[in-house]
Amino acid sequence: MDQSSWTVNSGGWVVLALVNAGLAEQKNRSRLTWFLVSLFIGPLATFLIVVWQRAPVDAIEPLHPFTNRADRWLTLGTVSVVIALALGVLLLFTVNWAAAIPAIVFLLLGVWALVLYGRAAAEARRE
Numbered sequence: 001m002d003q004s005s006w007t008v009n010s011g012g013w014v015v016l017a018l019v020n021a022g023l024a025e026q027k028n029r030s031r032l033t034w035f036l037v038s039l040f041i042g043p044l045a046t047f048l049i050v051v052w053q054r055a056p057v058d059a060i061e062p063l064h065p066f067t068n069r070a071d072r073w074l075t076l077g078t079v080s081v082v083i084a085l086a087l088g089v090l091l092l093f094t095v096n097w098a099a100a101i102p103a104i105v106f107l108l109l110g111v112w113a114l115v116l117y118g119r120a121a122a123e124a125r126r127e
Contacts, residue, residue, distance in 0.1 A: 013042055020045050028055040070124055073117035080110030 017038035024034035027049060038045040087103035090096060 013039065016042055016046065020049055023049045027052065028057060068120075068124070070117055070120035073113045073120055077110045077113030077117055080106045080113060084110055 017035050020038040021031040021035040023046070025031045029049070034045060034049060084103050084106035087099045087106065090099050091103060
């Protein structure tokens with residue numbers, strides 16, 4: 001298989017995924033979801049988008065992680081702990097000790113935010 005034909009064919013597949021994303025948006029469906037699905041099943045996704053009925057306009061309202069104070073602290077704590085763990089793994093495999101200080105800072109920030117989450121959640125249960 002020639003490299004140039006592979007590049008051309010994959011470019012066509014991506015263009016089809018972009019077209020499917022636009023079609024999905026017209027049917028009140030998620031552009032990103034259908035773009036990713038189209039990368040795998042291509043023309044079959046086009047068929048499904050065209051055949052399926054339009055999604056209801058007032059579909060389920062997406063939740064936002066910052067709707068209340070407890071969720072804000074939980075999100076901040078979780079993200080901070082994940083960053084600290086990633087930096088910890090970096091420390092283990094590369095022995096780059098310059099990452100130790102940010103890892104400790106993110107871990108402390110994450111623990112602090114999770115403690116505040118516990119307090120906010122307890123306060124919300126009392127209300």
